[in-house]
Amino acid sequence: MTPNEISYSHILPEVVLSVFGMLIMLAEPMLGERASRKPLGYLAFFGTLAAGAATLYQAQYPGFAFWHMVHVDAFSTFFHLLVIGVAAVVILSSLDYVEEETVHAGEYYGLVLLGAVGMCLMSSAVELVLIFVALEISSIATYVLTGIRRKNAAGAESALKYFLLGSFATAFFLFGVAMMYGATGSTDIPNIALTLAKGSIPGLVYVGMALMFVGLGFKIASAPFHVWTPDVYEGAPAPIVGFMSTAPKAAVFAVMLRIILQTGAPGWLYLIWGSAALSMTLGNLGALLQTNVKRMLAYSSIAQAGYILVAFTAAPQEATSAVMFYMLCYAAMNVGAFAVITFYSGKDERRVHLEDFAGLGATNPLLALTLTIFLLSLIGIPLTGGFLAKFYVFQVALKANMVWLTIIGVLNSAVAAYYYLRLVVAMYMKPAPEGAVRVAAPLPMKIALLAAAALTLYLGIVPTGVLSYTTEAAAQLLTAPAVKVVTGQ
Amino acid sequence: MPENYYIRYLPLVLHLVAALLIALPVLVLTTLIGRRKKFAQKMQAYECGITPTGDTRGRFSVKFYLVGMLFILFDVEAVFLYPWAIILKELKMFGFWEMLVYIGVVLVGFFYIVKKGAIDWGETARVSVENV
Amino acid sequence: MELVLFWVFAAICIGGAINLLAQKHPINSALSLVVVMASLAVEYLLLGAEFVAAVQVIIYAGAIMVLFIFVIMLLNAGEEPHGGKTSLVAKLVGLPALGILAVMLVWALTAQAGGSVAVAGAEPGPPQVIARLLFNDFLLPFEVTSVLVLIAIMGAVVLAAPLQPHHAAKILAAQAGEGGQS
Numbered sequence: 181m182t183p184n185e186i187s188y189s190h191i192l193p194e195v196v197l198s199v200f201g202m203l204i205m206l207a208e209p210m211l212g213e214r215a216s217r218k219p220l221g222y223l224a225f226f227g228t229l230a231a232g233a234a235t236l237y238q239a240q241y242p243g244f245a246f247w248h249m250v251h252v253d254a255f256s257t258f259f260h261l262l263v264i265g266v267a268a269v270v271i272l273s274s275l276d277y278v279e280e281e282t283v284h285a286g287e288y289y290g291l292v293l294l295g296a297v298g299m300c301l302m303s304s305a306v307e308l309v310l311i312f313v314a315l316e317i318s319s320i321a322t323y324v325l326t327g328i329r330r331k332n333a334a335g336a337e338s339a340l341k342y343f344l345l346g347s348f349a350t351a352f353f354l355f356g357v358a359m360m361y362g363a364t365g366s367t368d369i370p371n372i373a374l375t376l377a378k379g380s381i382p383g384l385v386y387v388g389m390a391l392m393f394v395g396l397g398f399k400i401a402s403a404p405f406h407v408w409t410p411d412v413y414e415g416a417p418a419p420i421v422g423f424m425s426t427a428p429k430a431a432v433f434a435v436m437l438r439i440i441l442q443t444g445a446p447g448w449l450y451l452i453w454g455s456a457a458l459s460m461t462l463g464n465l466g467a468l469l470q471t472n473v474k475r476m477l478a479y480s481s482i483a484q485a486g487y488i489l490v491a492f493t494a495a496p497q498e499a500t501s502a503v504m505f506y507m508l509c510y511a512a513m514n515v516g517a518f519a520v521i522t523f524y525s526g527k528d529e530r531r532v533h534l535e536d537f538a539g540l541g542a543t544n545p546l547l548a549l550t551l552t553i554f555l556l557s558l559i560g561i562p563l564t565g566g567f568l569a570k571f572y573v574f575q576v577a578l579k580a581n582m583v584w585l586t587i588i589g590v591l592n593s594a595v596a597a598y599y600y601l602r603l604v605v606a607m608y609m610k611p612a613p614e615g616a617v618r619v620a621a622p623l624p625m626k627i628a629l630l631a632a633a634a635l636t637l638y639l640g641i642v643p644t645g646v647l648s649y650t651t652e653a654a655a656q657l658l659t660a661p662a663v664k665v666v667t668g669q
Numbered sequence: 670m671p672e673n674y675y676i677r678y679l680p681l682v683l684h685l686v687a688a689l690l691i692a693l694p695v696l697v698l699t700t701l702i703g704r705r706k707k708f709a710q711k712m713q714a715y716e717c718g719i720t721p722t723g724d725t726r727g728r729f730s731v732k733f734y735l736v737g738m739l740f741i742l743f744d745v746e747a748v749f750l751y752p753w754a755i756i757l758k759e760l761k762m763f764g765f766w767e768m769l770v771y772i773g774v775v776l777v778g779f780f781y782i783v784k785k786g787a788i789d790w791g792e793t794a795r796v797s798v799e800n801v
Numbered sequence: 802m803e804l805v806l807f808w809v810f811a812a813i814c815i816g817g818a819i820n821l822l823a824q825k826h827p828i829n830s831a832l833s834l835v836v837v838m839a840s841l842a843v844e845y846l847l848l849g850a851e852f853v854a855a856v857q858v859i860i861y862a863g864a865i866m867v868l869f870i871f872v873i874m875l876l877n878a879g880e881e882p883h884g885g886k887t888s889l890v891a892k893l894v895g896l897p898a899l900g901i902l903a904v905m906l907v908w909a910l911t912a913q914a915g916g917s918v919a920v921a922g923a924e925p926g927p928p929q930v931i932a933r934l935l936f937n938d939f940l941l942p943f944e945v946t947s948v949l950v951l952i953a954i955m956g957a958v959v960l961a962a963p964l965q966p967h968h969a970a971k972i973l974a975a976q977a978g979e980g981g982q983s
Contacts, residue, residue, distance in 0.1 A: 191941070198948055202777045205951065209784030246941040284959045291959075294952050301945065310942045317949050324956035330964070339960075359909070383909035390905075674849060675803060729874045731961050737868040738957040742950050744864045748856050749943065752932035760936055767940060774947035778954040787962045 190245035190252050190304075192234040193260050194297045200227025201293035208286030217285035221275045224289035228268035228296075235260040242656075248368055250304045254653035258504055259303030259434045266427040266515050267296045272628035273519035274419035280527060281417060282328050291328075292423065295321025299431035306442075308357045308367040311435055315353065318431060319346050319399070322424045326416040332528070338415025345408045346398065353395025359388030373443045386447040392439060393451050399432040401425075402485045403458035410466070413478035418525055418532075421474065422518025425481045426511040433488060433507055441496045442657060452492045453585060459486030460592040467599045471534045476599055477517060480558060483596060484510050487573055490589050494576035500654035502573045505647060509557065509565035509639050516632030517554040520547050523625050537603060539612025546621065548607045550633045555600045557636045560593055565639030572647075735787055746775050807847050814840040825880050827873045831866065838862040852928040 188195065204220050211217070239257040244250070271292060278285040298317025305311045323346060327339025361367050363384035364375040376385065398405040413421045440448050463483030470476040488510070491502035524540070524547055525531050541548040557566035570593060577586045621629070639646060714721045749771070757764050782788060817836035824830045838861040845854035935943055 186940070194945075198774070201948075202774065202951070205777055205781045205955065209781060209786075247938040249939075249941040283964060287955045287959045290955055291952060294948055294955075297945075297948050307942075309939065310945070313942045313945050313949065317945070317952060320949065320956060321952050324952070324959055327960055330960070362910075383912045387905050387909045678846065729871070729877075731875060732963065734868070734871050734875055735957055735961045737864075737871045738961065739954065741860070741864045741868060742953050742957075744860060745946075746950060748860060749935075749946075751855075752852060752928050752935055755928055756932040756936065759933070764936060767936060767944065771944055771947045774944075775950050778951045782954060782958060785958055785962065787958050 185245065187241075187245035189238055189241045190243075190250050191301075192238045193231045193264065194300050196231045196234045197227060197264075197293050197297045197300065200224060200230065201290050201297065203227075204286060204290040204293065208290065211286070217279060217289075218275055220286050220289050221271055221278070224293055225268060225271045227293055228264050228271065231264045231296075231300075232261060232268070235264065244306075248370070249307045249310050250301070251306045252304055253656045254649065255434070255437075255500075255504075255657040256304035258508075258650065258653050259430055260300050262430050262508060262511055263296055263299040263303070263427045266423060266430070266511050267292055269515050269519065269628045269632055270419050270423040270427075272624040273422070273522050274417075275624050276622055277417070277419055277522050278328075281332075281529075283330065284328055288325065288328055291321045291325050295325070295423075296427065299427050302431035303434040305435075306369045306438065308360065308369070308439075312350075312354055312357060315399070315432075315435070316350060318428045319350060322420070322428060325420045325424070326412060328420070329417055332415070334415035335417070336415075338412040341408055342412045342416075349395045349398030349405065351395075352391050352398075356388045356391030356393075356395060359384050359391060363388060369438055369442050372445070376443055376445055381446055385445055389440075389445050389448050390451060393436075393448060393455075396432050396436055396439075397455060400429045400436075400485045400488075401482050402455045402489055403462045403482060404455070406459065406462065406482045406485075409482055410470075410475045410478040413481070414472060414474050418474065418518050418522040418529060421477075422515040422522070425477075425518070426515050429485065430507045430511060433503055436492070437500050437503060437657065440492065441500060449493060452489050453582070456486045456489035456493070457585060457588050459483060459489060460589055461486075464592045464595045464599075467596070470599070472532055473521060473534060473537065473603065474529075474532050476534075476603075477514070477521075480596070480600070481514065483592065484514070484558070486592075487570060487589060490577050490582070490585055491573045493582045493585060494580040496658055497651070497654045498576040498579065500657055501647070501650040502569075502576045504650040504653060505639075505643070506569040506573055508646065509569040509636065512632050512635040512639065513554040513557040513564075513566060516629060516636065517551060517558070519625065519628050519632060520551040520554070523547065523621050534603065534606055535613075537606045538610035539607070539616060541608040543612050543616045543618045544621075546626070546629070550629045552604050552607065553633045553636055555604055557640070559597045559600045563637070563640045565636045565643070568640055568643050732790070739782060739788065742778075743775075746772075803847055807844065810840045810843045810847070814844065828870070831869045831873060834869065835862055835866050838866065852931050 200223065204223060207220060207223070208217075211220075235257055238252055238260075239254070242252050242254075245252070250256075271289060274288070278288045282288060295318050298314040298319075298321065301314035302311055302318065305314055323339060323343040326342050327336050329335040357367060360372065363382045364372045366372055366375065394405065398408075401409040413425065416424070439445070440452075460483050463479050463481070463486055467476050467479035467483065470479060488503055488506050491499050491506060493499070494502060521532065524537075524544070531537075540551070553564065557564035560567045560570040570589075574586050574589055577589070750768075753760075753764065753768055760767075814837050817833045817840065821830045821833035821837065824833060838857060842854045842857040842862065845851075845857055
């Protein structure tokens with residue numbers, strides 16, 4: 181397999197997702213206006229399964245393809261499966277939700293699938309132009325999904341805010357790419373690594389890295405680029421918050437790992453240090469004040485992004501491995517928590533306040549139990565994935581002598597326990613309000629919840645398999661060969 | 670860059686200069702020597718002699734926006750055709766297939782908007798919620 | 802001569818951008834944006850990027866500006882009331898940050914000019930060069946753009962298309978229900 185050719189196996193999951201997305205686009209207007217869109221939802225779910233299978237098939241053929249545009253390795257396979265898995269869980273958990281809440285249920289599934297194309301591509305792309313196009317795909321899909329509830333004023337407001345600030349951030353990223361190209365003469369990540377390793381580092385590289393970090397930092401909602409998060413998460417549909425707080429973030433973290441660690445570009449350490457400390461502190465302090473559960477989880481996701489950024493300060497290989505493991509745990513628990521909210525919030529998402537969750541343990545034990553698991557994992561209680569992930573991150577940070585950052589992180593984890601536990605207490609210790617009825621979750625929702633909860637517990641109890649995989653993937657990422665021949669001229 | 674690169678655009682510069690030479694003096698001279706008298710009839714919008722009613726700037730339907738948006742998307746698609754057409758002979762069948770895939774994907778979108786009635790301007794089918 | 806033209810159009814471009822921000826009426830701002838876009842096209846042309854210049858005129862100065870005007874007419878946006886309070890944070894943090902960014906850029910770009918880096922394929926050339934790159938090396942980003950177009954099409958329909966009659970009825974019923982309850 182030479183790198184300079186078309187190889188469908190290297191983009192197979194993306195092709196599968198695009199084809200299913202297009203099938204949904206073709207089928208949507210063909211269905212009767214009043215027909216249920218659930219069949220499209222199942223088609224989309226089947227599409228994610230097929231894409232997952234395609235990823236596993238693709239993993240057998242590692243290497244470059246498309247003139248050094250994509251590189252398939254254990255690293256890209258991991259993030260492909262993560263994104264596709266999140267998409268599958270989100271689709272399952274929103275089958276009933278979208279039917280009720282939006283008149284564009286068909287487009288909803290199409291946008292989730294096509295957005296996932298961009299996120300998958302971000303994790304395997306090794307070329308800044310392709311990364312930019314993929315980032316745009318994933319961003320624009322999430323902007324639209326945010327505003328898909330047209331009858332909801334808060335939804336429209338949050339979509340507008342997200343879109344305006346998001347485009348601004350993407351422009352920063354693109355500006356950074358231009359600076360990087362000016363400094364190194366290439367937009368190919370392995371090539372940039374070669375140029376940087378060879379000689380003195382031009383000042384433009386620092387500017388380029390800083391600008392790219394601004395753009396990517398916005399997408400992962402790390403402070404000080406986090407201001408949009410609470411409003412957007414509050415206004416966006418609950419399952420979409422689950423989606424956009426995990427899958428695009430995972431993809432952006434993959435891009436950050438590639439850009440920062442694979443190129444070996446200097447100067448990013450202080451940026452990340454500051455951003456991590458700020459994100460953890462502002463996120464957790466902000467969450468303390470919230471009574472709306474969606475807003476609380478929005479602040480919590482800012483804090484969680486901070487913990488992941490802490491991992492970046494460690495030695496490259498350990499950093500990569502820790503980020504991957506944390507991201508997987510975070511995806512499982514966050515997408516699960518939002519699946520519970522999706523179901524429980526009810527029509528027009530009226531029940532999203534803390535007091536609405538009172539007595540959930542009695543009225544709906546399954547929802548309460550799974551939500552408790554996700555919240556305990558978000559705190560970092562032993563036997564859950566969140567505990568090991570945090571432990572791992574702080575351990576590798578300490579190894580790299582990031583003592584102060586680790587102290588800030590641990591203090592923050594203790595603060596965070598308060599607001600997560602407040603929700604658990606409300607569910608189990610407070611009486612249910614008058615007239616609370618027990619509604620059984622439909623089967624697809626149960627499957628989604630149990631899958632997320634099982635993964636959260638699995639990662640907390642027997643993490644060795646996943647950990648050895650992430651270590652191997654990290655090693656592959658950092659030893660990727662770097663050759664590129666421009667054939668265009 | 671080829672040697673005669675800038676010379677090739679000389680007509681464009683001359684065009685610009687000519688436009689400025691005609692437009693600027695006209696603007697400057699009218700403001701300098703023209704007399705200005707303002708009265709109600711003169712300030713009215715010209716409606717072929719009929720007294721205008723209401724504001725000239727009415728609100729437009731959101732449909733115009735949708736058409737504008739879709740126009741840009743297909744405009745972007747068309748822009749890719751220019752460089753493709755230049756080197757089509759070099760690319761041979763390979764070029765044909767790669768553009769076929771691209772156009773095919775975008776055609777799915779076209780099918781979608783037509784079927785969805787997004788560019789349907791008939792009175793019969795659609796009601797706009799924006800009006801209620 | 803080229804250099805003179807470059808600076809002249811750079812000045813027009815920046816002047817247009819400043820005017821864009823200073824104007825009170827959105828239509829005037831939009832017209833200033835046309836000036837910015839057109840002078841950028843000339844800059845591209847002066848740098849030898851003919852294709853990019855043409856695309857700049859077709860897409861930005863043409864299509865995108867039409868959309869801008871549409872939106873302004875859609876909203877029937879009039880003159881903006883001025884004299885709103887500027888946020889203190891914006892003044893205290895934003896302006897110094899802007900200054901730092903400007904200094905960084907100037908420093909980095911002037912430092913770069915001395916130690917030149919050999920840039921592969923950086924010489925801007927006729928459209929053929931771009932075409933060869935686009936349809937070989939950058940084939941994948943090009944094809945992926947089609948997915949981006951699909952998402953944008955769906956987005957336009959989801960957010961802006963008039964709703965079907967029964968959907969509109971559904972929303973009206975929901976709003977009526979809300980009004981009755983509150």
